[in-house]
Amino acid sequence: MANQHTATPVPARELLMQMYHEQGLSQKEVGEALGVSQKVVFAWLKKLEIPARVAAKRNQRGEANHMWKAGDASYTAFHHRVESLRGKPMRCEVCGTEDESANYDWANLTGNYQDPQDYKRMCRSCHRQFDYAKDATPCE
Structure with a gap:
C-alpha cells in the first residue's frame, strides 16, 4: 500500500466504474485490490465524478x-x-x-x-x- 507521501496515479475511470458499480465491490475492497486505502478510492471516485452507490446491506445470514x-x-x-x-x-x-x-x-x-x-x-x-x-x- 502506498504511504501518505507517495502520489498514487489515478486509475482509468472505466476500471473504477467496472470494479465499483459493475462488480459491486466496496470502496475498501477496490482499495485492497489496487493497493490503496478506502480514503484514496473515495477521492478518486470524487475526482472522476463517479457517482456513489446507494448503500445496501449485504447478506450476512x-x-x-x-x-x-x-x-x-x-x-x-x-x-x-x-x-x-x-x-x-x-x-x-x-x-x-x-x-x-x-x-x-x-x-x-x-x-x-x-x-x-x-x-x-x-x-x-x-x-x-x-x-x-x-x-x-x-x-x-
Whole structure:
C-alpha cells in the first residue's frame, strides 16, 4: 500500500466504474485490490465524478457472515439464530396464552440445538415445566 507521501496515479475511470458499480465491490475492497486505502478510492471516485452507490446491506445470514460458527455456536447463539429465522415468540404453543405482558421463549424439544425447527414457542412457565419434566429422570 502506498504511504501518505507517495502520489498514487489515478486509475482509468472505466476500471473504477467496472470494479465499483459493475462488480459491486466496496470502496475498501477496490482499495485492497489496487493497493490503496478506502480514503484514496473515495477521492478518486470524487475526482472522476463517479457517482456513489446507494448503500445496501449485504447478506450476512448464515455462512455469508464472517462470524459464522455453524455447529460450534454457543447455546445463546443457537437461540438467537432461531429467533432471527422464526421471529420473536409472542404466544405459547402449550397453554395457548397470548398475554402481551408474559415472557415467551423458544424451547428446544430434543437437544438438537442446531435445528431451528426443533424449537417450540412457550411461555416462561410452560418452558420451565417442560425443562423440569425433561430433566427429571427416574433414579435406578
